[in-house]
Amino acid sequence: MFVAGCDVGSLSAKAVIMKDENIIASHVIFARPEPAESARTVMEGALNKACLTMEDISYCVGTGYGRNSISFAQAAESEIACHGKGAQWLKPQVRMVIDIGGQDAKAIRIDETGRVLRYAYNDRCASGTGRFLEVMAGSMGIELNDMGEVSSQAKNPVSLSNQCVVFAETEIISLINAGRDLSDIVGGLHKALSHRVASLARSIELESEITMTGGVAKNQGMFKSLQEALGVKLVCMDTDPQIIGAVGAALMARQAAAENG
Incomplete structure (x- = not known):
């Protein structure tokens, strides 16, 4: 099962794709003028790296100030919660x-x-x-x-x-x-x-x-x-500190996907 986290900030956008306990792809770009465009572009970059399409993603959680503009995300979470979750998962x-x-x-x-x-x-x-x-x-x-x-x-x-x-x-x-x-x-x-x-x-x-x-x-x-x-x-952090919020969002996506069957 593949899940994703997409973090759209004011200066950059980040996307992470996970399978089970592993981060299989991540992508970072400078933010575009429109948050929705940032989200689409950064997710396409991560999907290309993973050789996947959006149809392969079981669940996606959006975060960051542009989280409500991420049309392909099933849920949105605050960046505060996502940074906390991502940081603790990587460094318990x-x-x-x-x-x-x-x-x-x-x-x-x-x-x-x-x-x-x-x-x-x-x-x-x-x-x-x-x-x-x-x-x-x-x-x-x-x-x-x-x-x-x-x-x-x-x-x-x-x-x-x-x-x-x-x-x-x-x-x-x-x-x-x-x-x-x-x-x-x-x-x-x-x-x-x-x-x-x-x-x-x-x-x-x-x-x-x-x-x-x-x-x-x-x-x-x-x-x-x-x-x-x-x-x-x-x-x-051993992982790029810029993607921690997106990692946290992906972890929340994994939990939601498991709960929804």
């Missing part, structure tokens, strides 16, 4: 998940089954999101995917006084014009974002086993900075 010892998405950041406490116990999220200000890093990368003329490597060279990370994206962008341009090293600026950005996210996590009490999910988790500079801000060693 995990009891807290920090997900930095394109439009929000979430801290999620879970039990030994991946069930959500408590959560907190910030969706009112872009300064705690992946969108913040994307805008700042554009201001500095570097690729978003290169920020981790650039920050690894930082010797004296800058201290940013502005949390607001608009004012922070102006501040960064001023720092560049003043001749500050790009690595120190990126290091300062990671530090500022990490402290904001760490405060969010502390608002629901930290756990000892914490992991980071979402595309930002692939940024090693941000990963290291968040560890320092939290004061704990994060559990590193």
Whole structure:
């Protein structure tokens, strides 16, 4: 039996196909203008990798901010529940998940089954999101995917006084014009974002086993900075952290398919 999870976010879309206990295909794309188009395109990519068609999928669960636009999904679940389920399935010892998405950041406490116990999220200000890093990368003329490597060279990370994206962008341009090293600026950005996210996590009490999910988790500079801000060693995912929400959705699809016979 094949099942699928489709996670449509504001910056990217992810799809995962599972058979039994195995992930047999996954696909990630940049988000299209319309969530429905993102869903179709990313699922086609995953199906092609698995040499399957949509008719082969017994059940599909959608998640992410565009979950209600996924026409081929039989059900929709919150990304909070899906990240919790996916993270615990991949790393059973995990009891807290920090997900930095394109439009929000979430801290999620879970039990030994991946069930959500408590959560907190910030969706009112872009300064705690992946969108913040994307805008700042554009201001500095570097690729978003290169920020981790650039920050690894930082010797004296800058201290940013502005949390607001608009004012922070102006501040960064001023720092560049003043001749500050790009690595120190990126290091300062990671530090500022990490402290904001760490405060969010502390608002629901930290756990000892914490992991980071979402595309930002692939940024090693941000990963290291968040560890320092939290004061704990994060559990590193062996699977692409960007697809964890889709994995959780696929697990929920598997459960629903079994219950429905």
